[in-house]
Amino acid sequence: MLTDVPEFLPKRAPTVVLSRVPPDEAAKFASKFDELSAELTKTGVAFTAVDSIYDLQEDDEGAAFLRSIKGDLICIAWHYPRATKWVLARQNLEVNGRARKLHCIDARDNSPSKLAQTTQDILKGTASAIVEPPERKDPPLKSALTPKERGALAENQLPPPLNAELSPRWYPVIDYDTCTNCMDCMDFCLFGVYGVDADTILRVVQQDQCRQDCPACSRVCPVGAIMFPKYETNQSIAGAIGGDRGEIKLDLSKIFGKPKGRHQAALERDRELLKAGRKPVGADKVEKLADAFEKMDI
Ligand code: SF4
Ligand code: SF4
Structure with missing residues (x-):
């Protein structure tokens, strides 16, 4: 102590x-x-x-x-x-x-x-550059699955690591001042990047499984806790405080009634699944998957 x-x-x-x-x-x-x-x-x-x-x-x-x-x-x-x-x-x-x-x-x-x-x-001692924790407004946890069960789901179908040694480093960084441990990112990522530690805290467990230049899960996090420090086209995703994490010009939220960041994230994830030779799961399935997790009674 x-x-x-x-x-x-x-x-x-x-x-x-x-x-x-x-x-x-x-x-x-x-x-x-x-x-x-x-x-x-x-x-x-x-x-x-x-x-x-x-x-x-x-x-x-x-x-x-x-x-x-x-x-x-x-x-x-x-x-x-x-x-x-x-x-x-x-x-x-x-x-x-x-x-x-x-x-x-x-x-x-x-x-x-x-x-x-x-x-x-x-x-x-006349100046400070400390990054203070923000005021927490924790939303309630959304899933009935335990973090460990979610971890097991997220580890399915691991592709071989692509980033390690072959390309510049690219992985998500979590702001634990903000993260609520809701596990939405772990549900969303189909590349096994996320898992949980012994205390069932969300961790980036296989950082080099993350797909080069994919920022998708940072748009899904409900509290903006996921950062990709080298992402150039969105300052919020790169770590600036606040800002909008959806970027598509056509606002799909107006057409589908869903948050645009989430749709964009699903499109980015499909792109990465295709590049890895896997089947895309699509935006609608993302939402259904999330709904199914919420309804599962385990
Ligand atoms: S950026 Fe893409 S591959 Fe990397 S952890 Fe997020 S969803 Fe998974
Ligand atoms: S990083 Fe975001 S999505 Fe992932 S567990 Fe924390 S709050 Fe939830």
Whole structure:
């Protein structure tokens, strides 16, 4: 159990970590990374550069270094701050507790000099870049199936992993400040990406089963807790706070009376099923599947 740190212990200065640019975004940001590194050095900010935090594997040196950091942390990365926070949580870093203040800075957001200044201000204690949890408004759970039973359903028909090693990293990141553990994403994804842990908490269990550039389940989540930090066409899905997650020009909700994000998600999922040589299940079946789950009495 965590206890308050006694006041007589010397306060440790926050560690500053600068994430390298995700390899597939190097063309866009590599020069800014160099400029920012130079600016931090010039202004006397001690920092450690680690490989792209989104691309780190659990046993990578950079991940081990992140886990070894004690005390407060300032992470400058190439994502929205909310996405950075939960990418770090996937590396088993405490991001929400009393033992650590985590500041997340979007390196794309400002000039290198402004970013260095913000970092200095946080180090001095005159600024903050903490991503606070939103106020929770938990909707009731919708299904009679237990999370474990849902996990077993979601693991059916696993295709071989396609992303690992062959293409840039692409997987969903969950904002656990917002997630209600409703399991809609696990019901929806037919690629076995989601599962549950021993405490029946929704987890991204097979991240490299996720289909490259598929953002479908992020539109299905009722509370917007699923992020794809590298998704370029929708800032909300990439981790910005708020915003609309459906994007199709023709508003299908007006025709079918259903939320457009859900229809778009079903179309995106069908596209990925076809690409994987599997049968599409279609938008209507998605809704029926969800209804059937709700009615099952197990
Ligand atoms: S993006 Fe697509 S493949 Fe990836 S977890 Fe979501 S529904 Fe599954
Ligand atoms: S991420 Fe969203 S859809 Fe998935 S369990 Fe959490 S709240 Fe439900």
